[in-house]
Amino acid sequence: MEMNFNQHISGQFNADLEGIRNSMMAMGGLVERQVANAIEAITTGDSRVADDVIRREDEVDKLEVEIDQECTQILVRRQPAASDLRMVLSVSRVVRDLERIGDEACKIAIHTLEMGDQKNNPLCQQAMRYMGAEVVKMISGALDAFTRHDMDGAVDVVRNDKLVDQQYASALRELITYMMEDPRSISQAISILWILRAIERIGDHARNISEQVIYLVKGTDVRHSSLTEIEEQAQKK
Amino acid sequence: MEMNFNQHISGQFNADLEGIRNSMMAMGGLVERQVANAIEAITTGDSRVADDVIRREDEVDKLEVEIDQECTQILVRRQPAASDLRMVLSVSRVVRDLERIGDEACKIAIHTLEMGDQKNNPLCQQAMRYMGAEVVKMISGALDAFTRHDMDGAVDVVRNDKLVDQQYASALRELITYMMEDPRSISQAISILWILRAIERIGDHARNISEQVIYLVKGTDVRHSSLTEIEEQAQKK
Numbered sequence: 001m002e003m004n005f006n007q008h009i010s011g012q013f014n015a016d017l018e019g020i021r022n023s024m025m026a027m028g029g030l031v032e033r034q035v036a037n038a039i040e041a042i043t044t045g046d047s048r049v050a051d052d053v054i055r056r057e058d059e060v061d062k063l064e065v066e067i068d069q070e071c072t073q074i075l076v077r078r079q080p081a082a083s084d085l086r087m088v089l090s091v092s093r094v095v096r097d098l099e100r101i102g103d104e105a106c107k108i109a110i111h112t113l114e115m116g117d118q119k120n121n122p123l124c125q126q127a128m129r130y131m132g133a134e135v136v137k138m139i140s141g142a143l144d145a146f147t148r149h150d151m152d153g154a155v156d157v158v159r160n161d162k163l164v165d166q167q168y169a170s171a172l173r174e175l176i177t178y179m180m181e182d183p184r185s186i187s188q189a190i191s192i193l194w195i196l197r198a199i200e201r202i203g204d205h206a207r208n209i210s211e212q213v214i215y216l217v218k219g220t221d222v223r224h225s226s227l228t229e230i231e232e233q234a235q236k237k
Numbered sequence: 238m239e240m241n242f243n244q245h246i247s248g249q250f251n252a253d254l255e256g257i258r259n260s261m262m263a264m265g266g267l268v269e270r271q272v273a274n275a276i277e278a279i280t281t282g283d284s285r286v287a288d289d290v291i292r293r294e295d296e297v298d299k300l301e302v303e304i305d306q307e308c309t310q311i312l313v314r315r316q317p318a319a320s321d322l323r324m325v326l327s328v329s330r331v332v333r334d335l336e337r338i339g340d341e342a343c344k345i346a347i348h349t350l351e352m353g354d355q356k357n358n359p360l361c362q363q364a365m366r367y368m369g370a371e372v373v374k375m376i377s378g379a380l381d382a383f384t385r386h387d388m389d390g391a392v393d394v395v396r397n398d399k400l401v402d403q404q405y406a407s408a409l410r411e412l413i414t415y416m417m418e419d420p421r422s423i424s425q426a427i428s429i430l431w432i433l434r435a436i437e438r439i440g441d442h443a444r445n446i447s448e449q450v451i452y453l454v455k456g457t458d459v460r461h462s463s464l465t466e467i468e469e470q471a472q473k474k
Contacts, residue, residue: 061460061461062461064460064461065458065460065461068458069458072322072326075312075322075326076318076322079316081313085309085312085313089309089312096333176423176424176427179416179420179423180420180421180423183416183417183420184417186413186416186417186423187413190413190430193427193430221302221305221306223298223301223302224298224299224301224302
């Protein structure tokens with residue numbers, strides 16, 4: 001009888017954990033679309049897509065608060081330990097990064113609208129397109145790695161973040177040269193600067209998410225570790 | 238006998254909570270000094286102070302990881318509920334914001350060094366000095382409000398963040414005008430742009446910390462609420 005009761009409790013507990021993980025993945029899907037749409041808005045100049053991103057920002061914020069509350073509820077009701085506790089804590093950190101990614105997508109959309117008619121300017125278009133596609137892949141890569149407890153997938157995301165950072169630095173140099181040659185373009189170039197920066201920040205947050213995969217699986221906090229240190233952690237048995 | 242035992246347990250528990258709060262305050266003190274020094278470096282042009290800020294960034298990172306581990310330990314050992322749980326969760330969120338503030342201070346120091354000999358340029362000096370002093374006050378204001386469970390103090394910080402945002406927007410406009418008039422200044426102006434941005438972000442993180450005061454005292458998550466909504470929450474009995 002007691003065993004049935006315990007099984008019942010543990011079944012509910014697993015359902016709770018499954019619940020927050022599913023909510024996190026749903027939020028991840030929404031955030032990934034927000035970023036993809038923001039990049040589409042800036043590269044095609046479609047202001048309706050930008051409006052849509054701004055309008056849906058609220059949904060992202062609400063999901064963060066809801067999922068975080070679910071996590072707190074689980075802490076109170078189930079008092080999880082070991083890997084279950086790590087699951088709850090890392091979901092709560094991941095949704096925080098997802099919310100920040102949503103913020104950055106919204107900033108991209110706002111700057112797209114600010115640029116008005118000038119938004120079809122080819123300045124840094126290639127960099128925005130390339131970096132944008134890369135960070136969208138990084139978000140889904142980090143979330144996939146989380147679901148599958150896949151350390152190699154997580155390390156890949158950290159590695160790609162380094163590439164995005166390099167791409168960003170070179171786009172900035174291009175932009176500054178352009179501004180010096182044509183001072184009339186400065187206002188517009190500053191908008192592009194903020195957009196490039198937002199894309200680069202999205203990469204950082206995707207990296208943060210993939211660091212939580214390592215915390216989840218190994219229990220090690222690698223938040224301030226270098227790529228090499230993270231690779232070593234991932235290889236440890 | 239059992240009562241003594243319970244008192245003993247509860248005494249240890251309180252000591253644990255006191256412990257993370259004290260560590261958080263110590264980290265807050267360090268981060269506040271990092272910001273004040275970064276602002277001093279940029280406004281006086283003293284590169285030794287900038288070096289010092291960059292050198293101490295590691296300490297801030299280590300404190301975040303340590304305090305967060307202490308919080309997790311308390312969750313595991315003590316399984317806190319209600320206001321005790323809120324204390325642990327909010328300390329863990331506050332140290333994350335403190336770490337980000339440390340990051341921004343470090344960025345300011347790096348840009349100060351990049352600017353080399355040009356760092357005594359009067360461009361936006363007044364805005365950096367004013368905004369810098371303001372955000373340092375906001376950090377200590379938010380931490381004081383946390384210790385004293387002081388809702389009014391927390392609301393003041395949120396209010397000051399709005400002022401810093403306005404100051405930031407006007408400094409940006411000044412900067413863009415300057416760049417257009419003197420394109421040779423663009424590289425330097427971009428460094429100043431990142432510095433202004435970092436100061437503005439520090440204000441946002443101080444606001445986040447003061448939002449945790451409201452969570453701690455009232456149990457309400459006000460992370461995506463407006464100033465008016467936060468003022469209302471603070472006044473509710």
